[in-house]
Amino acid sequence: MPERHGLVVGWDIGGAHAKACLMDGGRIVDVAQWACPLWQGLDHLERALADAQARWPQMAGARHALTMTGEMVDLFAHREEGVQHIAALVALRLGAVQCYAGDDGWVDVVDAGRHWAQIASANWLATARHTARHMGNQTGEGVLVDIGSTTCDLIAFRGGRVVTTARSDVDRLATGELVYHGVVRTPLCALGPRIAFGGRMLNVMNEFFATTADVYRLTGELNPAHDLYPPADGGAKDMDATRRRLARMIGLDARDATPADWLQMAHAWRAAQVAELGSQLRRVVALHGLGDEAMVVSAGCGDFLVPDVMAAASTPEAPLQRCVRYAGHVAGASAEAAGWAQVCAPCVAVAALYHEHVGEQR
Numbered sequence: 001m002p003e004r005h006g007l008v009v010g011w012d013i014g015g016a017h018a019k020a021c022l023m024d025g026g027r028i029v030d031v032a033q034w035a036c037p038l039w040q041g042l043d044h045l046e047r048a049l050a051d052a053q054a055r056w057p058q059m060a061g062a063r064h065a066l067t068m069t070g071e072m073v074d075l076f077a078h079r080e081e082g083v084q085h086i087a088a089l090v091a092l093r094l095g096a097v098q099c100y101a102g103d104d105g106w107v108d109v110v111d112a113g114r115h116w117a118q119i120a121s122a123n124w125l126a127t128a129r130h131t132a133r134h135m136g137n138q139t140g141e142g143v144l145v146d147i148g149s150t151t152c153d154l155i156a157f158r159g160g161r162v163v164t165t166a167r168s169d170v171d172r173l174a175t176g177e178l179v180y181h182g183v184v185r186t187p188l189c190a191l192g193p194r195i196a197f198g199g200r201m202l203n204v205m206n207e208f209f210a211t212t213a214d215v216y217r218l219t220g221e222l223n224p225a226h227d228l229y230p231p232a233d234g235g236a237k238d239m240d241a242t243r244r245r246l247a248r249m250i251g252l253d254a255r256d257a258t259p260a261d262w263l264q265m266a267h268a269w270r271a272a273q274v275a276e277l278g279s280q281l282r283r284v285v286a287l288h289g290l291g292d293e294a295m296v297v298s299a300g301c302g303d304f305l306v307p308d309v310m311a312a313a314s315t316p317e318a319p320l321q322r323c324v325r326y327a328g329h330v331a332g333a334s335a336e337a338a339g340w341a342q343v344c345a346p347c348v349a350v351a352a353l354y355h356e357h358v359g360e361q362r
Helices: 043-055 079-094 123-135 169-175 212-218 239-248 259-287 303-313 326-330 335-343 345-361
Strands: 004-013 017-024 027-035 062-068 097-100 106-108 141-147 152-158 194-197 200-203 295-299 322-325
Touching: 004 079, 004 345, 017 043, 017 345, 027 043, 027 335, 027 345, 043 079, 062 079, 062 123, 062 345, 079 097, 097 123, 097 345, 123 141, 123 152, 123 295, 123 326, 123 345, 141 259, 141 303, 152 259, 169 259, 194 259, 212 239, 212 259, 239 259, 259 303, 295 303, 295 326, 295 335, 303 322, 322 326, 326 335, 326 345, 335 345
Parallel strands: 004 062, 062 097, 141 295, 295 322
Antiparallel strands: 004 017, 017 027, 097 106, 141 152, 194 200
């Protein structure tokens, strides 16, 4: 089938979710996300791709732009193998695919092996570059804060460019620009060794008893559409089951305290996560010398935390008082598409960057 040059589909294939953005002539038509537990096998990615084809039959013949983090899952012997397998499968099922390779630009699938290190886990760079290019015309500097289900990216930009020279996950873990904290899949024991409950500070049980989804389900902040994975115990997601999982973190049963007590505990976990993300954001702001005019651009299914994270990160030199949302302010998504464009920013960004690239080649 001939390529339909106006149609671009941006793909962000993660270890837990597959996200895609259908774009026509640079305009966002639709954005979607599917659960894709890639560590359990490539058949999950096959199903996600099939679901996308069923949702968007008009994308037959479209161009496809691919970014990923799924090469990290332990299905693969190493990340190079992961990049090659994911890219090859997407190309096999969809046709014309270009891989986003960061500083190396756009790469054909057949060359993915040579550029695997630049393709691996570059989705954050696509979002950050799209943000920097757009915001460069409006503000001198700022920072992208993308809080997802599993991780948080904190990426500074200035003068239309991404500031950091870090590119790999290991380097970004060192600088604080990658934080393995999310609002769905993060085990609660990762948020801190102790938690306040009943007027005491208690050591936390380092067991996979509960996740951050339990916290934000109780506080009412987690959109059920973003809560795609089974709880730690494989049980229900109602309030009783959620409280039971929280209670296990300190060796209790849900019946040992009131619903109000468990909600208070959930807020204590929330405060611990906000404090950690705030401290990492403060590191990034200081590392790149951002000042009091810095703009925060929020993204991700955990963007509801961003105002409090900004407050926790603020200093007299960099008070971080201004914030805009990626979906509307950068991506220009319609009201209908904005919700998922905000959650799935990297697939939107990679589609937009590829649309610009195709235009530049003409």
